[in-house]
Amino acid sequence: MPSETITFLGTGGARFMIINQFLASGGLWLNLSGTEILLDPGPGCIVQATKRKLKADKLSAIILSHRHLDHSADINIMAEAMTQGGFKRHGWLFAPADALETEPVIFSYLKDYLEGVEILQEGKSYSVGNVSFTTPVRHVHLVETYGMVFSTDKHTFSYIADTRYFDSLCQNYSGELLIINVVFLKPHSPAENPLLPIDHLSVPDAEHIIRELKPKVAILTHFGMSMWRAKPWQIAEKLSHQTGVRVLAARDGMRFDLSKLDNT
Numbered sequence: 001m002p003s004e005t006i007t008f009l010g011t012g013g014a015r016f017m018i019i020n021q022f023l024a025s026g027g028l029w030l031n032l033s034g035t036e037i038l039l040d041p042g043p044g045c046i047v048q049a050t051k052r053k054l055k056a057d058k059l060s061a062i063i064l065s066h067r068h069l070d071h072s073a074d075i076n077i078m079a080e081a082m083t084q085g086g087f088k089r090h091g092w093l094f095a096p097a098d099a100l101e102t103e104p105v106i107f108s109y110l111k112d113y114l115e116g117v118e119i120l121q122e123g124k125s126y127s128v129g130n131v132s133f134t135t136p137v138r139h140v141h142l143v144e145t146y147g148m149v150f151s152t153d154k155h156t157f158s159y160i161a162d163t164r165y166f167d168s169l170c171q172n173y174s175g176e177l178l179i180i181n182v183v184f185l186k187p188h189s190p191a192e193n194p195l196l197p198i199d200h201l202s203v204p205d206a207e208h209i210i211r212e213l214k215p216k217v218a219i220l221t222h223f224g225m226s227m228w229r230a231k232p233w234q235i236a237e238k239l240s241h242q243t244g245v246r247v248l249a250a251r252d253g254m255r256f257d258l259s260k261l262d263n264t
């Protein structure tokens with residue numbers, strides 16, 4: 001039986017982590033019963049993917065949650081790889097309008113190699129091969145950003161991409177599995193450091209969201225420096241005790257098999 005897996009090409013997030021690569025970046029590679037989708041190809045995606053023998057020409061789509069560099073830096077090379085250097089017109093790109101308009105993250109000649117581009121919008125549904133997904137709500141982030149709820153014939157899982165906390169996150173991302181980008185250990189206020197982008201979730205935000213959504217499993221990822229120093233696997237263990245939900249911290253290269261959700 002074909003399996004459903006999610007490979008974490010990297011688990012680092014935000015500027016200082018990414019420019020130092022203490023943790024890798026590169027996004028998530030979904031293989032859902034044979035439909036392969038790349039989510040948020042950040043810097044190093046091509047390196048992490050080829051190292052793990054993941055074949056970009058098997059991808060049916062690349063999805064960008066938003067245009068920030070840690071989510072989109074390798075979009076061009078991955079589009080080139082997905083289309084075998086442009087020799088095979090193939091694959092779709094899904095992205096918010098502001099990733100494609102005034103200063104597009106993808107070169108126009110590469111866009112021509114694709115089967116098509118679809119614009120992500122709040123409250124819409126999309127499909128790729130055997131997979132459908134929705135972008136339920138626009139996030140509160142510096143640029144236009146969406147998370148996704150994916151459904152296959154076997155499983156549902158949600159991805160909460162970068163955002164500041166807001167209440168409707170707790171209503172829009174139910175699923176058996178929750179993947180959540182947690183950049184900060186502690187909440188920050190703009191008064192502390194006006195240069196720090198505060199539009200990210202912290203551990204207390206994640207705790208609240210996990211409690212409300214009650215997935216079977218939650219996976220923390222996209223760690224900034226404060227999270228990395230605090231040892232994400234210890235945070236995850238603490239959150240498991242606090243919430244009663246099995247919480248894991250993603251590791252670079254980790255492959256999560258969705259069939260694990262069936263016996264939870």
Ligand SMILES: [Zn+2]
Nearest residue numbers: 066068141162
């Ligand atoms: Zn961002």
